[in-house]
Amino acid sequence: MATRKPLISGNWKMNHTHLDAIAVVQKLAYSLSPADYERAEVSVHPSFTSLRSVQTLLDADEVPIALGAQNVYPAPSGAFTGEVSPVMLAKLNVRYVIVGHSERRQLLGESDEMVNRKLVAVLEHQMVPILCVGETLEEREAGTTQDKVLGQLEAAFQGVDAAAAAKVVIAYEPIWAIGTGRTASPEDAQAVCASVRSWVAKAYGAEVASTTRAQYGGSVTPDNVAELMAQPDIDGALVGGASLDAERFARIARLGTGPA
């Protein structure tokens, strides 16, 4: 079986000025040890206004935390007022880009087609998409979780070949668990992540599926992370609220990656 290094990602959403972001990353770097980075990869996803400051800090101190973005526009440049291109992100050494977060899909009207274009653009610029998929509470209660998640995968991977697909991180984020304090049970999260992996196997073959990293996201905290990450098909966490504080996020990164 392929070994998949867990990826623990902090999605700061629209929080922290660039000064706050620097302070949080400094504390985070101080809290994590080389042994922690051995067991897991850690990424932080500040807002666009903080990316350059955080990049400068990570580079100057050679901190092995990966820089991530929360969004991208799927064109290299052009008349797209207010948008940020994959070329700009790549130039800042951004490694991971969140694509299709439910807040963007629900609040900002991002369609499956746009999510697909963003995924492709990130891959074309040698960065790694973290593709978010997940169901609403109504869909879960109606028993259509699998249909929703697999449909989102089908749409997002349109036109993506196996070599490119192998790089994508898939984050299962039940919408009802995001920012609500409600978490999917480890068994439920495992069941969906297992079907995500089966979908990848069907679409791209068993080898790609065995290396695909599937994260869980939705009210992850230091108290619930270990149990979630102990599931065989969960390879990391996408963390919102609990990643804003360096000490809490460092505890999640440590607890989510197995015993020291």
Ligand code: PEP
């Ligand atoms: C998220 O932003 O992707 C998320 C999972 O948020 P939270 O951890 O706050 O639920």
